[in-house]
Amino acid sequence: MFPCHYTTVYSMKLHTGINSSARREILKKETGVLFISITRAEVNDEKNVKIENNIGGTSIPLGVAGPLLIRGEEIKRNCYIPLATTEGALVASVQRGCKVIGLSGGISTNVNKVGATRGPVFYVSSLKEFKKFSAWLSVHEEELKKEAEKTSSHLQYKKMDVQGVGNYVYTRFYFDTNDAMGMNMVTIATQAIAAFIKKKAGIECLALAGNFDVDKKPSWMNFINHRGLQVWAEIIVPALVVQKVLHTTSRKIYEVWLAKCMIGSAMSGSLGFNAHYANVVAAFFTATGQDLAHVVEGSMGITTTNIVENESLYFSVYLPAVMMATVGGGTKYETQKEALALTCARNVEDLGKVLGGAVLAGELSLLASLAEGSLAQSHQRLGR
């Protein structure tokens, strides 16, 4: 009946009724792997481990940079930046940036909570039906909001965008999910919306996620219209600090920035007008239990520099689409919880500020390295 006799599929029950130890036994027979470290790294937290086919854990070395000095009233204590990574030189780079930040009086930050989005696509038979449906959505928005908010007390409906092309109507619903990253929450809420639409307007949802969200893909939609948090951080670094700590000049950093982050990114059709946001975002997300696939959109953004008075260096970072959380998902695991505590973030906006600072620190340090011509050396020394 089936095209091949692939009995293993049936004989091996990886994902039901057995525990991780039993799974390891099966795999040991099949592959010969002894699972010494994976067993030791197992996350022994029955209540929280929600992934399927669990066979243990992966250990990632955890470093810390800081203290990171953030100006303003928002964060009372010094905060630290936990970075889980296997790559040498990264923590040192952020650490050097933190030193510069401290010596320059701290960063200013700004966070705008755009909200998590889900973008279902609906099928219509004609432009006429699209117009009718579009009007219906406007009229019934308050009801959609109610349906969505029934699904969770942690979720608030914010707004929607509607776009039609051919037989397709793309919608994009924005929700405030509090301190949770919220993709599961908004999926369920959007499902409720789609069900309501089906019942009341008779319009079929073709796919609950129509790549109009846009979840975990680089996209201009998220760059231009944002998603999750928008994060900004800035600093003015005195010329003397640039010279003493970064061993270069404001002018040279500026020139590298222009050649690399602006013109270089333009020449290569990039959505990252920056030096290496992804390195810092990935390590920070890993340490603090974020969904690592969100590194994709979370690392888009623009770095700017400017020479201001007395050859001081104005330096800023901007991340338009950061999906983060301080509760739920991976933040519930023990090592991640402890790492989060190091950041002193009381909520997701605070965490966004720390991320902004971490990214700025890393960005400043790498651009200075490139300006000084020491990139290869530091990789030779700290990398492998």
Place this chain on the structure above:
Amino acid sequence: MFPCHYTTVYSMKLHTGINSSARREILKKETGVLFISITRAEVNDEKNVKIENNIGGTSIPLGVAGPLLIRGEEIKRNCYIPLATTEGALVASVQRGCKVIGLSGGISTNVNKVGATRGPVFYVSSLKEFKKFSAWLSVHEEELKKEAEKTSSHLQYKKMDVQGVGNYVYTRFYFDTNDAMGMNMVTIATQAIAAFIKKKAGIECLALAGNFDVDKKPSWMNFINHRGLQVWAEIIVPALVVQKVLHTTSRKIYEVWLAKCMIGSAMSGSLGFNAHYANVVAAFFTATGQDLAHVVEGSMGITTTNIVENESLYFSVYLPAVMMATVGGGTKYETQKEALALTCARNVEDLGKVLGGAVLAGELSLLASLAEGSLAQSHQRLGR
């Protein structure tokens, strides 16, 4: 002298001369964090832990999906897909895909090793100098190759691209770094090239990495001209398998694919014409010790589907820029090493094939879920 008296920066020596335990003591005083789990998760491998300011480890739950049946002679044994993730439903999704793959006779794969790239930018005074420099590079390419290859016996120079704009000349050097991801290697090799250019042609390197590489940013350069590995995987799923295992039809999957991965991605200006490569790539990279910032370019790509004879479903994935390794970097850590062993990959090309299969499995499963309308339900059950 400095703009602020930020003594902590000086008093706290996070990154030199002390071990992780001492660091934790300092941080405990500052932040109150007890480091119970982080200590337990510490990667006790003095030789390998190369990150700075180490304070322990982060544990990520590790699941496994498989067996993954790959057609052809290349991989003799069944292989398994290790996935480190904190997100529920992901492993189950890939597992379901593997079941479909097994019942359909296995995937076909293809890998093309493009090579790691580094893209230094040089400064010229005029178009005339650009032309002269461009000609010089062509004439002396063999010497550049020699200089580069002197820096490591594991590295082979492959080719270069040269582009000028205004005062800037962007170059992009491609290297074969064997089974290593190779960014450090190619940085050092490119440094040697830049030094040679400086000495012989008198042209100054403005930045060793000019975002023409393009490293860890989404970019059309990498999408169109590729980087690391290009990975393809495909399968034809019989209608009966679609029905029995995926509870939907080839037609419905096709329609969701078209609305989401094609038109939806076009509508949102995305470089990801797929459903969720990033989820699988991130979890696979985490498990196998890859550089997590490479999820950014590694998750770009195009899924295609086609209804073929007897309503079977042709299904394919294509990833144009996958930076991976089976040696070096994070692959040297113990849990990662064991996870790599599960894949049965003998080299980086093999690993690319397993990744291709994993991505195809996840992609097929999610598109089927969306077609069936069960996305929210499975997240309600397996997610949180």
Place this chain on the structure above:
Amino acid sequence: MFPCHYTTVYSMKLHTGINSSARREILKKETGVLFISITRAEVNDEKNVKIENNIGGTSIPLGVAGPLLIRGEEIKRNCYIPLATTEGALVASVQRGCKVIGLSGGISTNVNKVGATRGPVFYVSSLKEFKKFSAWLSVHEEELKKEAEKTSSHLQYKKMDVQGVGNYVYTRFYFDTNDAMGMNMVTIATQAIAAFIKKKAGIECLALAGNFDVDKKPSWMNFINHRGLQVWAEIIVPALVVQKVLHTTSRKIYEVWLAKCMIGSAMSGSLGFNAHYANVVAAFFTATGQDLAHVVEGSMGITTTNIVENESLYFSVYLPAVMMATVGGGTKYETQKEALALTCARNVEDLGKVLGGAVLAGELSLLASLAEGSLAQSHQRLGR
């Protein structure tokens, strides 16, 4: 004093105090060109010719396609499609499309007037000032509207978007400019807004057009958030019409569309998910006196197809950012005025519908040619 003695610059007064005939005399001496045709093509319309250094006119052959049958009450009479072009095969292609449209009962269309935009960029010293400025703009929006609308009775202020990055605040003001394309109008209105901001908020406008408009460049901003008119057109073509007139099948057209407009455009990083909007848009814009630089954004867009019942072909086009006019600018010239009359458009929305139909006709015809394999032949016959 000046780096070169380039006396011609001074001796030749091309642009002041002389008429086109005198200018031709000067140029005849300098270049030997006799200006026989250019003189004959001169637009003898002193009141309207507003371009500088006029030396006559350029003649472009004008063809017409049609009638174009548009469903609905909006356009009472048949309309015709004027196309000024030097390229063979284009008019024939649109003509064939019109025949198909007529035989299929006419197209449905939809137009949404987004409005012309202008996007000044302002300079701020810090994130703090950006936040303050951003709040100020919200509070004073009604006053900005008043200042803008004072500059012209033909212009209505619609809304604004505000985005900050580093020291820059990008704004995007949307205006309804009635049936005029309106770029001059909105420039003047935005100037008034910027002056008001300077006076009241003390924030300096760095450039009145900060590429956040985005005027005459391909951009995802205009694709996603639109500009001018959004235009849709659709039709269902019976299988018999496809066969008799287009000599192919719905299935084949669909397959070419998928391979070319969807996957092909994805593979090449294009903002045009279509076959050749630009050909039709350029010829229609030339004939009807539009600003030809607006072909750039006006030709972005997505074509969709679908096989519906009885193998009929659903076919649609979508143009997200069409800047057009029925009054002002080039529409005031005589040949352009007459061409506009052929379209029977009473206003710019009507004209958008005719353009939509023209683009659909051309698109359908070319995709059918490709499906039939006759592209090269028709170019051999009709092109040169």
Place this chain on the structure above:
Amino acid sequence: MFPCHYTTVYSMKLHTGINSSARREILKKETGVLFISITRAEVNDEKNVKIENNIGGTSIPLGVAGPLLIRGEEIKRNCYIPLATTEGALVASVQRGCKVIGLSGGISTNVNKVGATRGPVFYVSSLKEFKKFSAWLSVHEEELKKEAEKTSSHLQYKKMDVQGVGNYVYTRFYFDTNDAMGMNMVTIATQAIAAFIKKKAGIECLALAGNFDVDKKPSWMNFINHRGLQVWAEIIVPALVVQKVLHTTSRKIYEVWLAKCMIGSAMSGSLGFNAHYANVVAAFFTATGQDLAHVVEGSMGITTTNIVENESLYFSVYLPAVMMATVGGGTKYETQKEALALTCARNVEDLGKVLGGAVLAGELSLLASLAEGSLAQSHQRLGR
């Protein structure tokens, strides 16, 4: 039989057996348009007017800017820039730029002939077949070249790119078409290649133009890998010239450039990192008989500026994909031929240089206007 009785389609034979005068009579009855100007503007050149359904001509006012001083031996005489446009202020803007160029000693230019491309897409059943086909293409490239070159003595095959995804193989053939724009030529040559492939390799061409060319769409493929001509132009403008002629400073122009062309374009997801290439390209293309749909890719590009010694302004433009001709197509019409003569271009490379100079002149002038804050004023005075 057909869905509607739309007899006009049959009764009106617009495109065969009648001349333009007869067509006008028919349309006059249908629409009431008198065709006074359109008749007068008719291009009375039976041999050359190759467009179908001709009803006369469209007149576009023609202005001229110049002389444009180009450094080097390539162009012996002064050249002039013909600009056909209905928009006020454009010619004046380019004229002002030419004055600056003359006073600064002339521009330097560079042109690289990449060649016209055609990108057919082929259908394969599997990755295996793709690999086989890909290898076949490499082995038989010399034969493909021969087949292509048989079709025209004016065409030379240059190279090919091959990319596979799913069931699709995208190819991109580059040709040197001498001084012709060449799209018809390369279509016919590619048809020959496809026929040869069909016969010898048995692989079916799905569409002769698979949007991998990429013809007349904005695309990163053409930006990164180029098409037609790559054009560069540069100049160093002394501070005094900036002050006296442009009424601003190098610093201010630089700041506007950075805010607008770099960061503004990044913020809006643009492929145009420039101020207004499209205006100049459209007017120059109209005047010189180019295919106006090529304004789309021809106006992509990057402007750079730099403050060099003595506050002089380094200023450059770069256009990566300019499709132009000095022979064939629209260049054969009389007004266009005379306009081409004004440029003194002996071949298409020369014409590229003049275009580069024209674009630079316009770019410099507009950025200076924005810097000076006079954009709105000049539009008020010269526009309408």
